[in-house]
Amino acid sequence: MTALYQVHGDVATITLNNPPVNGLGLATRLAITDGLALANADSAVKAVVLTGAGKAFSGGADIKEFGSPTATQEPNLLSVILALENSAKPVVAALHSVAMGGGLELALGCHYRIAAPGCSVALPEVKLGLIPGAGGTQRLPRVLGVEAALNMIVSGEPVKSELLAQLPGQKLFDKMAASAESLMQEALDLARAMADVRPLPLVRNLPCKHPLGDAYFQFARNMVKGMSKNYPAPGKCVDAVQAATKQKFDAGMVFERETFINLMWTPECRALRHLFMAERAASKVPDVPSDTVQRPIQSVAIIGAGTMGGGIAMNFLNAGIAVKMLEMKQEALDRGLATIRKNYESQVKKGKLKQDKYEQRMSLLTTTLSYDELKDADMVIEAVFEEMGVKQAVFKELDRVMKPGAILASNTSTLDLNTIASFTARPQDVIGMHFFSPANVMKLLEVVRGEKTAKDVLATVMGLAKKIKKTAVVSGVCDGFIGNRMIEQYGRQGGFLLDEGCTPQQVDRAVEKFGFAMGPFRMGDLAGNDIGWAIRKRRYLEKPDMKYSKTADLLCEKGRYGQKTGAGWYDYQAGKREPIPNAEVVQMIEAHRASLGITPRKISDEEIVQRLVFSLVNEAAHLLEEGIAARAGDIDMVYLTGYGFPIWRGGPMNYANEVGLFNVVQAMNRFARNPLDDAKFWQPAPLLARLAAQGKTFS
Numbered sequence: 170m171t172a173l174y175q176v177h178g179d180v181a182t183i184t185l186n187n188p189p190v191n192g193l194g195l196a197t198r199l200a201i202t203d204g205l206a207l208a209n210a211d212s213a214v215k216a217v218v219l220t221g222a223g224k225a226f227s228g229g230a231d232i233k234e235f236g237s238p239t240a241t242q243e244p245n246l247l248s249v250i251l252a253l254e255n256s257a258k259p260v261v262a263a264l265h266s267v268a269m270g271g272g273l274e275l276a277l278g279c280h281y282r283i284a285a286p287g288c289s290v291a292l293p294e295v296k297l298g299l300i301p302g303a304g305g306t307q308r309l310p311r312v313l314g315v316e317a318a319l320n321m322i323v324s325g326e327p328v329k330s331e332l333l334a335q336l337p338g339q340k341l342f343d344k345m346a347a348s349a350e351s352l353m354q355e356a357l358d359l360a361r362a363m364a365d366v367r368p369l370p371l372v373r374n375l376p377c378k379h380p381l382g383d384a385y386f387q388f389a390r391n392m393v394k395g396m397s398k399n400y401p402a403p404g405k406c407v408d409a410v411q412a413a414t415k416q417k418f419d420a421g422m423v424f425e426r427e428t429f430i431n432l433m434w435t436p437e438c439r440a441l442r443h444l445f446m447a448e449r450a451a452s453k454v455p456d457v458p459s460d461t462v463q464r465p466i467q468s469v470a471i472i473g474a475g476t477m478g479g480g481i482a483m484n485f486l487n488a489g490i491a492v493k494m495l496e497m498k499q500e501a502l503d504r505g506l507a508t509i510r511k512n513y514e515s516q517v518k519k520g521k522l523k524q525d526k527y528e529q530r531m532s533l534l535t536t537t538l539s540y541d542e543l544k545d546a547d548m549v550i551e552a553v554f555e556e557m558g559v560k561q562a563v564f565k566e567l568d569r570v571m572k573p574g575a576i577l578a579s580n581t582s583t584l585d586l587n588t589i590a591s592f593t594a595r596p597q598d599v600i601g602m603h604f605f606s607p608a609n610v611m612k613l614l615e616v617v618r619g620e621k622t623a624k625d626v627l628a629t630v631m632g633l634a635k636k637i638k639k640t641a642v643v644s645g646v647c648d649g650f651i652g653n654r655m656i657e658q659y660g661r662q663g664g665f666l667l668d669e670g671c672t673p674q675q676v677d678r679a680v681e682k683f684g685f686a687m688g689p690f691r692m693g694d695l696a697g698n699d700i701g702w703a704i705r706k707r708r709y710l711e712k713p714d715m716k717y718s719k720t721a722d723l724l725c726e727k728g729r730y731g732q733k734t735g736a737g738w739y740d741y742q743a744g745k746r747e748p749i750p751n752a753e754v755v756q757m758i759e760a761h762r763a764s765l766g767i768t769p770r771k772i773s774d775e776e777i778v779q780r781l782v783f784s785l786v787n788e789a790a791h792l793l794e795e796g797i798a799a800r801a802g803d804i805d806m807v808y809l810t811g812y813g814f815p816i817w818r819g820g821p822m823n824y825a826n827e828v829g830l831f832n833v834v835q836a837m838n839r840f841a842r843n844p845l846d847d848a849k850f851w852q853p854a855p856l857l858a859r860l861a862a863q864g865k866t867f868s
């Protein structure tokens with residue numbers, strides 16, 4: 170049963186029971202209206218209490234129902250709320266733990282509300298590119314006042330019940346329960362006390378005004394301007410709450426409904442909903458059951474205290490997991506330790522970390538020069554130099570000392586994980602954990618599944634990723650894994666664009682206008698142009714006929730590696746990250762172009778963006794077909810959390826779906842005819858060609 174109906178003398182209770190958060194799917198909605206009908210038909214019952222079992226009153230819509238026809242099937246949420254309002258017997262909502270979205274709207278349809286302290290109350294629809302769609306924008310201002318309600322609706326952020334209860338004049342809660350334990354008894358008492366009071370109070374009948382009238386809403390619009398730049402929903406939240414102050418309740422409801430439905434059809438809303446689902450899907454591995462028993466991880470060893478090792482260590486310390494770092498020399502350990510301290514101290518200075526928390530974290534960190542001291546760790550992550558010989562020596566040592574069942578992870582970004590695993594007698598325990606730099610900041614973690622990686626090892630690392638607050642995406646073994654294999658093609662296009670007539674600024678500007686956090690040349694300067702240089706040297710030994718622009722090599726030959734050398738595609742002032750265009754670099758590009766006999770042409774921003782983004786999409790289609798990535802949504806998560814792809818576009822694959830795969834292929838065919846580009850690369854990946862021909866999308 171998705172809701173339990175019980176009678177306690179003269180009061181009936183309807184207890185939502187749809188774990189984990191009592192989502193309001195069709196069965197739950199039906200159970201509520203059925204319970205109400207029973208209560209109203211039973212002459213012994215004088216009042217009703219509506220509450221939720223387990224960990225929530227209700228978290229709102231049932232995500233399992235997202236996009237399915239049952240989501241709007243009657244009784245839809247609006248009809249359930251109407252049934253509550255029209256109940257002849259008073260209904261008391263007893264809120265605890267979580268009352269969000271549709272759950273809060275449901276409570277606002279009840280005659281009375283009582284809340285336990287600590288209940289998180291929110292209307293988070295704006296985070297999915299929507300406004301509340303079941304009366305939230307019309308009822309919440311009536312009980313909280315316009316300003317508090319608008320703040321909650323525009324931010325989507327939860328506020329604790331005890332704080333809301335302190336707002337002067339609030340009518341959201343008729344009573345605060347003393348505790349979560351006493352909530353039900355107090356709700357039953359309230360129901361009994363109100364059983365005979367008539368008329369029944371309805372939120373819709375309360376007045377809704379702001380003393381400043383339209384001026385206030387103008388201020389509010391100015392306030393949300395920044396956040397509305399790429400998203401229509403925040404501005405529409407203001408419109409809907411303003412409608413509550415200007416129109417009769419029912420007209421306001423119509424306005425809310427129309428606005429909600431219009432927003433549903435915006436690309437931004439589709440992108441945000443896609444991400445919501447993609448994020449949840451990415452944490453699941455198709456052939457690894459969710460109940461796979463995970464290995465306990467209480468302590469982690471890290472080999473190498475350099476750039477990555479230090480950042481990786483911080484993730485575990487932040488999560489309260491003990492870390493032991495190993496290096497070859499004491500100086501290297503001291504340096505690594507000092508960097509970690511410096512990072513934490515800067516957080517303390519900025520007020521982002523309390524001193525005692527900092528000390529607590531540092532107390533979990535120990536160091537060693539001896540492999541034998543790692544034998545008790547549940548897991549080890551290797552972050553040493555990117556050379557197979559070095560990895561081999563390290564993994565042989567790890568195989569010798571680590572206890573049976575310990576997980577052996579490598580942070581390699583380019584080397585073959587299966588080869589690394591073969592250096593041990595336990596390849597089933599070996600896995601890749603590809604963190605991104607700075608590892609203590611970047612959300613993305615590519616979890617690299619080797620040929621022999623055991624399912625429980627994969628399940629454990631996916632679980633651990635959640636604990637250290639990373640977005641984990643599983644990748645198969647290939648050069649560059651998901652993210653970097655795609656970015657190589659993007660970088661190659663960037664080079665062709667320079668050869669054909671662009672400047673780095675023009676390309677970066679176009680891509681940043683599209684919404685990327687950073688264009689490809691600024692990104693190269695941040696990551697270090699020498700990294701790509703090293704990859705190209707290797708790549709063009711393997712594939713000498715692969716076309717690419719030599720400009721980036723020329724740049725590196727000048728020692729312009731990027732921010733770390735103060736000069737790359739741009740110049741940088743010491744300690745600053747703002748790119749300053751450099752005339753010599755432009756001359757270098759022009760000279761190279763001339764040496765190739767190319768007459769520069771003006772390239773539109775649209776062409777720049779399409780060539781760069783579709784190069785990601787085509788490579789991604791190959792990754793999907795090869796089974797390196799399991800789902801298009803996983804690829805989107807990689808790009809959104811690791812590469813600064815604009816969130817409101819939902820990732821490269823979602824963007825391609827929005828453009829239409831037919832149109833993507835058409836554009837690629839055009840690019841293939843450009844003699845200065847790589848016609849072979851622009852051959853649509855078979856999967857992309859097939860989907861485009863069938864009029865389908867990546868989802």
Ligand code: NAD
Pocket residue numbers: 472473474475476477478495496497501551552553554555556559562563580581582583603604605606
């Ligand atoms: P780094 O040079 O900053 O650090 C490597 C550290 O490993 C050094 O402190 C070195 O002393 C130590 N080391 C080397 N050999 C060792 C050994 N045999 N035993 C113990 N310690 C040893 O390098 P990094 O940038 O931290 O990269 C480390 C790994 O992470 C590489 O595999 C790299 O490909 C990968 N990675 C790097 C980045 C990045 O952006 N830097 C991103 C993702 C992954």
